[in-house]
Amino acid sequence: MQETLINIMPNVIEHWDDFIEAMKDTLLMEVWAGGIAFVLGLVLGVILTVTKPGGILENKPVYKIIDTVTNLFRSIPFIILLTALMPVSRAIMGTAIYVRGAIVPLVFGCTPFFTRQVEAALAETDHGLIEAAISMGSSPFEVITRVYLKESIASLARAVTITAISLLGLTAMAGAVGAGGLGDFAIRYGHDRNMTDITWITVIVLVIAVSIVQWLGGYIAKKNTH
């Protein structure tokens, strides 16, 4: 067994500990940056939805500011964001490298994307449902939690799926500039030292990860569609 594995992917076996470490780092970045971006994006997406013209808490200045800032960060390529945010990262996390250093740029890269996804998901809510809830005496907060969010669980699950997958791509890029993780692992060995088996194992792990996320998102969406 060992023999065969060594024959198929000698370099992977040789750098096995690095490989495990890389997967852990990627997972860490995904969970931390993803978790923070999820909360921020959800809040910002909801604020955009309710403050928008005609929204239940219409507020032009608030809407305009969040809308503009979101667009601004969406338009900056992630690789530039990585370097541009180094000082911010040092200020908040104490470092601009390793997993800790990557969280800030990842959050900044991912949140605007997820905010727009949330906004789009909530926009699918039938306005009649909002009116019905208000006519029954619901407060704006109740309308948000009991109608907007509750009725959008399926769309939100799909939004989370897409965002998680795109975040996986960002972590690979962050890896290239010192954050560690699978991206870094593949470049350092697979690319720089021409160890193709390492490139391939990375691709396989990523494909499996994406499939799992995809399946989970689809499952939750299906469970919540009636």
Add this chain to the structure above:
Amino acid sequence: MIELKHIVKEFNDSGRDVHAVNDVSLTIDDGDIFGIIGFSGAGKSTLVRCINLLGRPTSGEVIIDGRDITALSQKELREARKKIGMIFQHFNLMPSRTVAGNVAFPLKNSGLSKQEIKAKVKKLLDMVEIGDKEDAYPSQLSGGQMQRVAIARALANDPKILLCDEATSALDPQTTHSILELLKRLNKELGITIVVITHEMDVVKTICNKVAVMEHGRVVETGDILKVFTEPEADITRAFIRSTSNLSKAEDFLKADNPVTRIKPGELMARLNYNNVRVSQPIISTAILKFQVYMNIVFADVEIVGDSNIGGTVAIFSGEKENISRALDYFKSVNVDVEVIKDARDVD
């Protein structure tokens, strides 16, 4: 009692001011089934949404049981809304919740325990005759069933008022009828005041005791249903009444010169309108026997509105010229409106 005083609602539609509701004052008494009828764009929805402030009027007062609700705080307004149920043309049920979940929606924070809510939901669903659908999702229901669930949901907090915005417009005639019957029953059993918005005179005729007719943001006519039907003042009211009557078909036939509406020389065609006449009197037979005329009834439509009959007949008279005139005079003497449509008595 709902009192609307000088309600004005303006919208700014891309720079152009639209007066959706223009100085409307109405009083709706407790226990009324009050119809508001008008063509599309007349401002009916805008007006009814002022009653629960789903849309705040630009100016005017909305007084419910003596309290001006436009002056309430947000929190007080939410409490007030719990006592004003509303149902909609497209039902607006929450797709992610079951029937029971939808009906329980407004009962959150009502102070009832889980068991009490469950019992109340059951009672409400039984009341609208859909008790067996508790666990179904809205997507599994027909339109009529969905509207029943919406009614149960609207009644969850025991409101005193139920607003219905085109509640039957998405339903077929038979289902419409059954929903209207349900509303009528709820009005009787619960004493709830119902405001019905519609563009169909049939709906008004079936359940309302009072009606307001709207046109271009104004109420052009209002009053007791029987009075409005028998003595309509505005042209638009007459148009609505005609739209609900079989006699409108007669007019179409006349316009198209259909063979049944052609008369021979010596004959006369007239329309008799029995507004407010006791139709139980045998006036037609009396006329035939007394004046020796022949009456060929081409169209007839008599309906019960409120507790009275209204309607009319289109008939072709033949016989002696003088006798026909005398028969027509007789009709007028017993309060029947006579309108001569064609007179060929002097044609040879």
